Amino acid sequence: MLQELSNHINHNLPFLKGKKLLIAISGGIDSVVLTHLLSALKFNISLAHCNFNLRGKESDLDEAFVRELGKKLKLNTFVTQFKTKEFAEENKQSTQIAARNLRYDWFDKLIKDHQFDYLLTAHHADDHLETFLINLTRGAGLDGLTGIPEINGNIVRPLLKFSRNDILTFAKENNISWREDKSNASTKYIRNKIRHQILPVLKEINPSLLETFAKTTEHLKESQQIIEDRIKQVALEILITDNNYIKINIEKLEKLSNPKAYLYQLLKEYNFTEWNDVANLLAAQSGKQIFSKTHTLLKDRDFLFLSKKLSTSTVDQSLIEENTIEITEPIHLKLESVIEKSAENNQTIYVDKKRLDYPLKLRKWQDGDFFYPTGMTGKKKLSKYFKDQKLSLLEKQNTWLLCNNNEDIIWVVGYRLDNRFKTTQQTKSVLKIAIL
Template sequence: MLKKLANHINQNLPFLKDKKLLIAISGGVDSVVLTHLLSTLKFDISLAHCNFNLRPIECDIDEEFVKNLGKNLNTKVFTIHFNTTEFAKENKQSTQIAARNLRYDWFNELIEKHQFDYILTAHHADDNLETFLINLTRGAGLDGLTGIPEINGNIVRPLLKFSRNDILTFVKENNISWREDKSNASTKYIRNKIRHQIVPILKEINPSLLETFDKTTAHLKESQQIVEDKVDEISTKTTVTVDNILNIDISKIEKLSNPKAYLYQLLKDYNFTEWNDVSNLLSAQSGKQILSKTHTLLKDRGFLLLSKKDFSTALEITTEIDENTTLITKPIHLRLENVQEKSTENKQTIYVDKHNLQFPLRLRKWQDGDFFYPTGMNGKKKLSKYFKDEKFSLLQKQNTWLLCNNDNAIIWVVGHRKDKRFDKKKETNTLLKISTKN
């Protein structure tokens, strides 16, 4: 197995060489074997072990085992304790989902703090088959039937081409010890039920099941690529991004052979779950919206508007900017610079007469009754009328910021139009340059 893994890495995962690797290790046979293999192959590895406190005595023994393994292999070990049960209750998650979220959040902290290049997990071919069968029973689409990805961002699974039998043979031949999680034998969990009751029957029917399954997933991935290519083609014809808001043209979507299917493909990465509600937006009244945990999808006339939730503005916070401030990064990026001469002005950069400013300036969202004196226009204009004339969508209105004087007079509809009351006067040589550029 050692030689096969070395060849596999050389051919398919060469980027792991000379990189700083963090192995997620439970103490179970899979992650212990991965650790031994990569240690023998002289990779730069460290170990990360989570104590979830779900099996009070055994979890502590698992942790001690991993620490001793690290000492024996002269490998750095990181450990952490979680109150998983309490976290799951507070966040209304299953224990397994809570543990997964806690684990990967911590891994990402370790990566940032210690500059690891990749996280390695010990998923193998049998895990892949079990995941496929779980997703199949839950009615998954094509994405759920293509198996566990070998490479997913900075997560790599070097053992995915190896079977559980390969791993057990290796530990037997090399007299390697590991910790057995007794819960793995229980059929209380769906994965264990599939592992112990269903997969053995399938292997009895087809002794080469894993090899056959590998070919099947390869074919499914090829089909998935064809789908993604088609969706990319449709996306360019039906969507446009304006001010970080994805505009989906409803009339063009409805002309497609299966609008609901295409809508799913366009929006599947944005954490929506109620897909019937999403597709119903096509015929809903303007103003109707669907929320995911990360995004908002809003019906606005002939478009569906997708935007990322702006948690920083949920409470309509007003940010104050004092006279000595040169840079703010929240809730938006603004750079302020004292200059004597005015250069080119555009939507991202304005120049204002500093003598007309009353500090602290205020950055806020628009309100009913707001008005300003737009540059290039005569007189004052209600902001609501300006939005209408400029054909702002509902989401654009919600996401637009106003830079205001201390008396609340609008200086700038940020990124769009300046108020001419703050233009440079002939006698002034004290200007403030304000820019949205990084």
């Protein structure tokens, strides 16, 4: 197995050579064997072990075992302890999800603090098949059926082509000891049910199950690549990127063979889960919105507008005191006194300082707001101005107004200056305000 792994890395994972690697080690057979293999191959490795305090004395014995292994192989060993059950209760998560989140957050910190290049985990071919079957029972799409990726960002799984039996054989032949987690024998969890009750039957039906499954996943990945190529082509035809929004042309989308399937592929990375609601948005009235954990999808006339969710900490208004030269919240503005005006545009205005009454105020627009747009005669309701500019509901919601202390609108930020504040030949003091 040592030579096989060396060949596999040379041909498929050559970027690991000479890099600083961190192995996620539990003390179980898989991660212990990975550690011995890479140590024998002279890779630059360190160990990272999490004590989740979920199995009493057993958890402490796992930790002691990993520390001793690190000492024996002369490897840097990082160990941390978590109060996993308390964290899970506080964050309303299952124990498994809580442990995963704690583990990977800590790994990320170690990688950043100690400049590791890659995190290695000891997932193997049986894990791959188990994950496929779990996802299959949950009704996963093609992404879920392609299983565990060998490379996922800075996470690499060098043992993914090897079976559980390969690992066990190597451990026994080389007198390698490891810690056995007794919970792995329990069928309480779905993965263990599949491992102990379903896989033995499937392997009895097909003794070469892992090999045929590897071919199946390869075919699925090839199909997935074809889909991704097609989605890139469709995106060029129906998506418009506009400032902080992505606009999806509904008319063009509905001309495709399966609009719902295309919509899923276009939006799957934005954390939406209620896909029927997303699809129903195509025929919904303007103003209807769907939310994911991170994004908002809004129906507005002929388009779906996708945008990042505003942070819950975002303020509805902000005051700007006299002599302020820059603000970063709720938007990034720079204010400076100038002698001469340069080119004026939607991102930069010049105002007569004499007409300003501090503190200025940044706020969202409200029904009844009006201003005196430059280049026009008289006043105009902001709602009518937005309609004339054909702004979407999302664009209206994200528009800020810069107002005088008496609430007179100075600037519809990013769109139009108010006539009352523009500079004239009599202006002696000019303030430049620019969006950064």
